[in-house]
Amino acid sequence: MELQFFKDFDFTGFWDQSTYSQRDYIEDFPKDEMIASVEEELGYKLPASYIELMKIQNGGMVDRCCFPTTEPNSWADDHIALTGIMGIGREKTYSVCGELGSRFMMEEWGYPNDGVYIGDCPSAGHDMILLDYTKCGKTGEPEVVHVDQEDDYRKTFLAKDFETFIKGLKDEDDFDN
Template sequence: MTVPFEPGTSPWVGPPLTADIVRRAEETLGVHLPRSYLALMYRQNGGILTNNCCPTDFRTSWAAGHFQVDVLMGLGYAEGIDTVSADLISEWGYPQVGVVLGVTPAAGPDTVMLDYSRTGPGGEPAVVYVDEDRIPRQVAESFEEFMAALVPSEVYDDEDEGR
């Protein structure tokens, strides 16, 4: 698996991941994070995604059949999911289904989350998109499936996004 992030540094890239960072993050979040997510974070701890559009079978508030997620947050730093997820859920009124995973271009009105509502905190979460209506809509059964579904934004260059 290649690293799906743009090269270079950014505030979205955290320090090299350690078992201690993972342990503390899971304690803070109250969930076990997906192994595939952790495997990726051990390779690069967050960053700006190269393939940043997720196809959907539903309309989003800004596109007919996809949403964009620019950043996948890592762990153990100021912009990590263990630091900001609870605050984002509270600030934006996201559903209490799990953990905010990434940052969309709108950076607040919509988001993408790990959803533990069906599996509980120890299970393998689904990935959901949360739009302005705050209804979580499943886009992947797992984090691994979510990452495999992402496509470059150029796929949608000709689409009228209507946002």
């Protein structure tokens, strides 16, 4: 597969290949029919960069799990933490249409219906990573934001798009805890 978005990105040490990641996150590679079906169910056109990454590995826990922020949040003063990226599918617990996927977070936890929740955090549901379509509409290029349930679902801007978000993830050792 020729990459359009992640050509210059080194995935060495990016994904966590643990048994837990395999069991609860990593879906089979998404076929076009699955992508279209998931987009229809969620009501949003998934970003091409997200689809491309899911064709490299369809979901999983990440070792590069922190993204720098300019404002404090419930996790830290200078970054958010990410547990895993939800794959395109319905089979795994942590896939966008899975048991604890995007719709579940909105319907059961009251998260705002502003896009697609694609990342969970170490807080076990108390904060999430959202592809936020508020500014771009349901078929545009969403921003990536952190949504903090503990702070009245406050959004913290992270990146202008999914590719920038992935490339901006850092190792937790880069931050003073």
